[in-house]
Structures are given as structure tokens and as C-alpha cells.
Amino acid sequence: MIDISIRKETPNDITTIHQINSTAFETDAEADLVDKLRDSGVTIISLVAEVDDKLVGYILFTPMTMDNFDIKIAGLAPMAVLPDYQNKGIGSTLIEKGLEYCAKENYAAVAVLGHPNYYPKFGFVPSTRFDLISEYDVPKEVFMIKELKRDSLSRISGIVKYHEEFSKL
Numbered sequence: 739m740i741d742i743s744i745r746k747e748t749p750n751d752i753t754t755i756h757q758i759n760s761t762a763f764e765t766d767a768e769a770d771l772v773d774k775l776r777d778s779g780v781t782i783i784s785l786v787a788e789v790d791d792k793l794v795g796y797i798l799f800t801p802m803t804m805d806n807f808d809i810k811i812a813g814l815a816p817m818a819v820l821p822d823y824q825n826k827g828i829g830s831t832l833i834e835k836g837l838e839y840c841a842k843e844n845y846a847a848v849a850v851l852g853h854p855n856y857y858p859k860f861g862f863v864p865s866t867r868f869d870l871i872s873e874y875d876v877p878k879e880v881f882m883i884k885e886l887k888r889d890s891l892s893r894i895s896g897i898v899k900y901h902e903e904f905s906k907l
């Protein structure tokens with residue numbers, strides 16, 4: 739087992755976070771998106787993972803919106819771990835810490851657009867289990883949501899949207 743420590747990002751981490759995202763993803767698009775969202779103040783929590791004092795992982799949660807409902811939903815994205823450090827539980831630890839923080843900040847739910855085999859172990863279910871869909875044209879099992887407050891999603895329906903910067907990805 740490796741020793742993973744998770745903490746909030748600080749200004750000194752910004753360049754390394756950019757590198758982690760541009761290395762883990764195929765293009766710089768996610769790295770640039772994170773910079774834009776940070777500059778616009780669109781973040782709930784931005785966490786880094788350290789192993790042996792080296793930054794190796796990153797996760798961001800941003801507020802999502804619905805047209806007709808005033809409900810606090812956090813969007814998990816992006817998340818990245820340097821290739822040499824993948825499959826060691828770092829991504830999972832980042833998700834768990836992020837979910838804890840969102841619950842503490844009174845978020846009703848967290849949504850994610852991602853791999854349907856990965857996120858269910860954290861309690862995410864396809865959003866269509868509730869009456870909720872993504873704004874993007876994606877297979878329905880890839881947009882997933884997790885209630886942090888019991889029954890908070892049972893009386894709402896419609897499209898759950900990421901910040902508009904995400905549509906430029």
C-alpha cells in the first residue's frame with residue numbers, strides 16, 4: 739500500500755496541476771478548462787493527491803445547475819492521476835475525500851459523466867434512475883449521480899448542467 743495524502747490545492751500547485759491534467763488526458767483541453775474555471779471562481783473544491791511529497795493526482799468539483807430547481811448538485815470533473823501512479827487507489831481516494839467535502843458543504847448530490855464500470859463503487863447510479871439527464875448526447879449509463887442527501891432527487895426532473903465552459907471540451 740502506498741501512502742496517499744489528499745489536500746486542497748494551493749496557488750503553488752497550479753502549474754503542476756496543469757501538467758497532471760495534460761499528461762493524463764490526450765490533449766491540454768482539460769488542463770486549460772481547469773485553469774479557466776479556477777480563474778472564474780467556478781469551483782467547490784479542488785483537491786490534489788500527494789505521494790512522497792510529489793503531486794500525482796487531481797480532482798475538481800464544480801456547481802451544476804438545473805433550469806427549474808434550486809438544488810445544490812456538484813459535478814465531479816475532471817479527475818486525473820499521472821500514468822505511473824494509476825491503479826493504486828489514488829483516484830478512489832480523491833473521489834472519497836471530494837464526496838465527503840461536498841456532503842459537508844450541504845450538497846444534495848454529486849454527478850459525473852464517466853465510465854459506468856468505475857463510479858458505481860462509490861455509490862453513483864445512472865441518472866435515469868431518477869428523472870435526470872445530461873445536457874450532452876451521451877449513452878444514458880455514463881451520466882451518473884449520487885445522492886448525498888437521502889431522497890433529494892426524488893422530486894426533481896430534467897437536465898443537470900455543468901458550467902458552460904465544459905461544453906467547449
Ligand SMILES: CC(C)(COP(=O)(O)OP(=O)(O)OC[C@H]1O[C@@H](n2cnc3c(N)ncnc32)[C@H](O)[C@@H]1OP(=O)(O)O)[C@@H](O)C(=O)NCCC(=O)NCCS
Pocket residue numbers: 762763815816817818819820823824825826827828829830831852853855856
Ligand atoms: C480515471 C483515473 C483518474 C483513475 O485513477 P486511478 O488512481 O488509476 O484510480 P484507482 O486506482 O482508484 O482505480 C483504478 C480503477 O479504475 C479503473 N479505471 C481506470 N481508468 C478507467 C477508465 N478510463 N475507465 C474505466 N475504468 C478505469 C481501473 O480499471 C481500476 O479498476 P478496479 O479498481 O476495478 O481494478 C486515471 O486512470 C486517469 O487519470 N485517467 C486518465 C484521465 C481520465 O480519463 N479521467 C477520468 C475522466 S474525468
